[in-house]
Amino acid sequence: xxxxxxxxxxxxxxxxxxxxxxxxxxxxxxxxxxxxxxxxxxxxxxxxxxxxxxxxxxxxxxxxxxxxxxxxxxxxxxxxxxxxxxxxxxxxxxxxxxxxxxxxxxxxxxxxxxxxxxxxxxxxxxxxxxxxxxxxxxxxxxxxxxxxxxxxxxxxxxxxxxxxxxxxxxxxxxxxxxxxxxxxxxxxxxxxxxxxxxxxxxxxxxxxxxxxxxxxxxxxxxxxxxxxxxxxxxxxxxxxxxxxxxxxxxxxxxxxxxxxxxxxxxxxxxxxxx
Numbered sequence: 001x002x003x004x005x006x007x008x009x010x011x012x013x014x015x016x017x018x019x020x021x022x023x024x025x026x027x028x029x030x031x032x033x034x035x036x037x038x039x040x041x042x043x044x045x046x047x048x049x050x051x052x053x054x055x056x057x058x059x060x061x062x063x064x065x066x067x068x069x070x071x072x073x074x075x076x077x078x079x080x081x082x083x084x085x086x087x088x089x090x091x092x093x094x095x096x097x098x099x100x101x102x103x104x105x106x107x108x109x110x111x112x113x114x115x116x117x118x119x120x121x122x123x124x125x126x127x128x129x130x131x132x133x134x135x136x137x138x139x140x141x142x143x144x145x146x147x148x149x150x151x152x153x154x155x156x157x158x159x160x161x162x163x164x165x166x167x168x169x170x171x172x173x174x175x176x177x178x179x180x181x182x183x184x185x186x187x188x189x190x191x192x193x194x195x196x197x198x199x200x201x202x203x204x205x206x207x208x209x210x211x212x213x214x215x216x217x218x219x220x221x222x223x224x225x226x227x228x229x230x231x232x233x234x235x236x237x238x239x240x241x242x243x244x245x246x247x248x249x250x251x252x253x254x255x256x257x258x259x260x261x262x263x264x265x266x267x268x269x270x271x272x273x274x
Contacts, residue, residue, distance in 0.1 A: 001148050002246075014205075029243070035065060091129045112147065114149075117132065117151060129164070130164065156180065158198055207263075243273060
């Protein structure tokens with residue numbers, strides 16, 4: 001199975017890149033399932049809106065994941081209750097609207113489980129992601145209940161992301177980190193067959209500070225004072241993510257590669273799909 005995960009879409013620039021770059025690649029690469037993190041896809045760069053969700057889905061995303069900015073836009077509370085393909089971190093406190101996982105069926109009738117979870121180090125309060133994820137992966141096992149399982153672990157700390165990757169090794173097809181908006185260089189298949197990448201990177205303008213117009217972040221770091229709001233950088237965006245090929249019998253990864261298309265970063269494509 002061919003799985004494509006696209007990292008955090010940031011603002012209008014990120015949406016524009018996704019909308020233009022993703023559709024032809026899905027056809028050329030014959031992707032079976034596509035997951036996109038959309039928690040920063042609102043025009044203002046924080047949260048998700050009706051319009052940005054539709055744009056991501058129209059670009060070809062089968063599932064849209066969120067993160068710590070899930071509720072920055074009030075309309076997201078309504079949106080998530082009406083759109084089962086939009087999921088938020090599963091370890092939010094009980095009673096939070098929406099769901100933290102979804103199972104989708106591909107055109108080839110394969111079952112794909114997608115889970116979204118939030119880390120706890122340097123993040124807002126959340127329930128234990130490790131116990132929650134473990135229970136889900138035991139209930140819906142690869143090659144028995146589902147044909148693939150993908151975890152978007154939205155997390156600040158590198159160590160917590162790496163721990164989750166090894167914790168899920170052999171039980172998930174892909175564990176990929178989001179949130180820090182910088183693609184990591186450790187894309188690999190772990191010893192027991194789970195594809196892993198500490199951070200998929202963002203789909204946004206990299207002539208920025210994590211997707212934001214660089215002037216205000218630089219000012220705050222340099223002076224310790226705020227002179228205005230953060231606003232998304234508006235230059236040409238780069239689409240970043242990770243591509244995974246799985247074994248049809250086991251659901252585990254056969255090979256994995258980073259995806260980077262656009263300016264500022266060296267381009268990378270999954271050679272095994274070309």
